[in-house]
Amino acid sequence: MRILVLGINYAPELISTAVYTTGLAEHLSEGGDRVEVITALPYYPAWRVFEGWRGFRWRRKRPAARLGVTHCPLYVPARPSGAKRLVHHASFALTALPVALWRALTFRPDLIFVVAPSLVSAPVGWLAAKLCGAKTWLHVQDFEVEAAFATGLLPEAGRVGALARRFEAAVLGRFDRISSISVPMVAKLREKGIAPERTYEFRNWADLGRVTPRETPSPLRAELGIETAHVALYSGNLANKQGLEILPEMARRLAHRRDLTFVVCGDGPMRETLVASAQGLSNIRFFPLQPVEKLGALMTMADVHLLPQIAGAADLVLPSKLTNMLASGRPVLATAEPQTALGAEVSGAGLLVAPGDFIAASQALETLLDDPELRRRLGIKARERALEHWDRTAILGRLKNEFRALARQT
Numbered sequence: 276m277r278i279l280v281l282g283i284n285y286a287p288e289l290i291s292t293a294v295y296t297t298g299l300a301e302h303l304s305e306g307g308d309r310v311e312v313i314t315a316l317p318y319y320p321a322w323r324v325f326e327g328w329r330g331f332r333w334r335r336k337r338p339a340a341r342l343g344v345t346h347c348p349l350y351v352p353a354r355p356s357g358a359k360r361l362v363h364h365a366s367f368a369l370t371a372l373p374v375a376l377w378r379a380l381t382f383r384p385d386l387i388f389v390v391a392p393s394l395v396s397a398p399v400g401w402l403a404a405k406l407c408g409a410k411t412w413l414h415v416q417d418f419e420v421e422a423a424f425a426t427g428l429l430p431e432a433g434r435v436g437a438l439a440r441r442f443e444a445a446v447l448g449r450f451d452r453i454s455s456i457s458v459p460m461v462a463k464l465r466e467k468g469i470a471p472e473r474t475y476e477f478r479n480w481a482d483l484g485r486v487t488p489r490e491t492p493s494p495l496r497a498e499l500g501i502e503t504a505h506v507a508l509y510s511g512n513l514a515n516k517q518g519l520e521i522l523p524e525m526a527r528r529l530a531h532r533r534d535l536t537f538v539v540c541g542d543g544p545m546r547e548t549l550v551a552s553a554q555g556l557s558n559i560r561f562f563p564l565q566p567v568e569k570l571g572a573l574m575t576m577a578d579v580h581l582l583p584q585i586a587g588a589a590d591l592v593l594p595s596k597l598t599n600m601l602a603s604g605r606p607v608l609a610t611a612e613p614q615t616a617l618g619a620e621v622s623g624a625g626l627l628v629a630p631g632d633f634i635a636a637s638q639a640l641e642t643l644l645d646d647p648e649l650r651r652r653l654g655i656k657a658r659e660r661a662l663e664h665w666d667r668t669a670i671l672g673r674l675k676n677e678f679r680a681l682a683r684q685t
Contacts, residue, residue, distance in 0.1 A: 276308045276682060279378055279409070281400045282390030283367050285314035285344065289564050290511055290541075291595050292416045293319065295479050296390050302671045304342035311382050312344040313374050315367050318351045320512040320543040320564075333374065345378075347371045355544055357428035364395035372399050379403040385682045388412045389450075394419050397446045410681045413450040414477060416595075418463065419443075425585065426515050444468070452681055457593045459616035477674055479595045480667040481602035482570065488604030488658055489575035496576055499562060504534040505644050507608075508577035510564075511596040513543030518585040518610055523552035524633035525581075525640065526559040535644065536560060537581075540573065574603035578650065579625075579643050582609040584617055586630040593617055601661040606653035608639055624657035 280300050284293035296314070304310045316334070317325045328334070334346040347370040352359035378384070387409045389400035397413055404411045420439045423429040430436055444467065447453060453469055454477035455461050461476045496506070509522060519539075526537045537559040539549065546561070553559045565573045574580075580600040593616050600607050607625030610632070611617040618627055626643065628635040643650050 276303075276386065276678065277382060277384045278303055278308055278310050278678065279375070279382060279384035279387045279400075279403065280310060280312045280390070281314075281371065281375060281387065281396060281403075282312075283315045283349075283364070283393045283396065284319055284390075285312060285317070285346075287325065288317045288319050289567060290320060292390060292392065293317075294595065295416075298480070298667065299388075299671065299674075300342060300344075301339070302667075303675065304339050306675065307341070308675075309341045309382075310343070311378050311384070312342070313371050313378065314344065314346055315349045315371075316346050316351075318349075320514070320541065322351055322353060322355055322544060324351055333370070345374050347374060357423060360423075360428060361395070364393040367393060368396040368399050371396055372402075375399050375403040376406060379407040379409070383407050384409045386410045386412060386678055388414065388678075390414050390416060392417055392419050394443065394446055397450075401446075401449050410452075410684065411450045412452045412454065412678070412681065413447070415453065415455040415460065415464070416479075418460070428515075451684075452677070457616040457620070459619065460593065475674075475677060478665060478670050479593070479598050480670045481598035481661045481665040483602055483661060483666060485567075486571045486574045486599045486602040488654065489571075493572045493576035495565075495569060495572040499538075499560075499576075501536050501538065501560070501576075503536045503558075505532075505578045506536050506538055506576055507579045507581050507640055508538045508540065508573075509581040509583070510538075510540040510573060511594070513539070513541045513545040513549060515545060515585075517545075517594075518583040518630055519545055519549060520552070521583055521610065521631065521633040521636055522581065523549060523556065523559060525637045526553060526556050528633065528637040529641065530556060530558055532558070532641075532644075538562065538576070540565060570599065571603075574599050575605070577603065577605050579640060580605055580607045581640075582607050582611075582617070582621070583636075584609065584611050584630055593620065597621070598661065598665045601657040601665065604654045604658040606643055606650050606657060608636065608643065610636060620660075623653075624660050625653055 282296045286297040316328045331348045336344040350366040387400045387404045420443045424431040454475040540562045609621045610630040626639045
């Protein structure tokens with residue numbers, strides 16, 4: 276098969292959707308398919324184009340014989356507000372459009388696979404498919420419109436909210452197949468009027484070979500100078516939809532615990548705010564994202580993984596970082612209601628508290644720290660869940676079969 280992949284995030288970005296779009300493209304090309312990727316210049320999660328990639332020009336890479344990647348320039352706001360994000364996504368759609376149309380004519384893909392975010396670029400993939408007769412597949416990592424409402428990036432009421440909903444409905448209605456990353460998120464697609472036979476659950480996956488449970492202390496503790504008995508870890512994007520404001524509050528409330536260090540490992544728009552909120556606290560430390568070769572050591576450095584989420588977002592996004600948290604064999608402490616997509620994944624493999632409730636989160640963390648047998652049981656369940664539901668080879672194998680079935684349809 277010839278497959279054209281369109282998505283704003285890709286390697287060398289280290290986290291979030293880039294990991295999965297890159298992994299999918301590489302898996303397909305290694306399996307014999309020819310793959311062309313159209314993506315942006317790397318910028319995430321720092322919201323600045325990476326050193327060595329700057330300048331308004333397109334970059335063409337060929338990382339493997341059957342895999343080609345075109346990086347398109349785009350506008351990257353240093354402080355991404357709602358309006359600036361729209362311009363950011365629109366700029367990628369505009370610079371990706373000529374590349375997509377050219378690839379449609381010269382590469383002649385059988386299938387065009389579009390990753391949202393960014394939904395704004397989805398019409399580009401659809402137009403390219405119309406030009407060459409390819410089938411279309413939209414993969415929804417986040418429900419961007421509703422997440423923007425939930426986080427206040429876009430006003431839900433009024434003309435802007437109505438326009439955003441109409442755009443989402445128009446895009447969803449035009450793709451042959453639409454997937455998302457959890458059962459509740461697929462159900463939400465059906466609530467939006469998508470017929471069940473057009474939907475598919477395409478989960479993110481864990482790197483089960485790279486992230487494995489560890490009985491001995493992680494060497495990363497010594498490397499980062501962490502000497503306390505326990506580590507509560509958050510690693511990933513530092514943005515407003517995570518509800519990260521509770522982390523400094525939890526550290527402040529548990530400042531009496533000399534056996535605990537909060538570790539925040541990541542970058543993003545909220546980093547400065549979080550660092551400022553943590554001023555004067557000696558039990559919380561901030562580090563940059565760690566390279567992928569240290570992923571296993573990072574994940575197993577934690578005694579407890581912290582996964583905050585704001586109210587209203589836990590059914591709209593399923594944080595990609597959860598997969599490796601579970602794979603590490605460590606319990607997860609999440610701020611989500613049990614009936615949400617996130618709550619369902621964490622239940623039995625960690626503890627849940629209400630979003631924004633840093634007092635309950637602090638109490639739950641102490642419960643886990645003071646009960647090693649509970650941590651052990653939940654950690655075992657977490658690893659079992661990763662093995663049962665998040666295995667890369669099985670997930671991508673099933674998806675590849677779906678691609679072939681769709682391409683054969685007339």
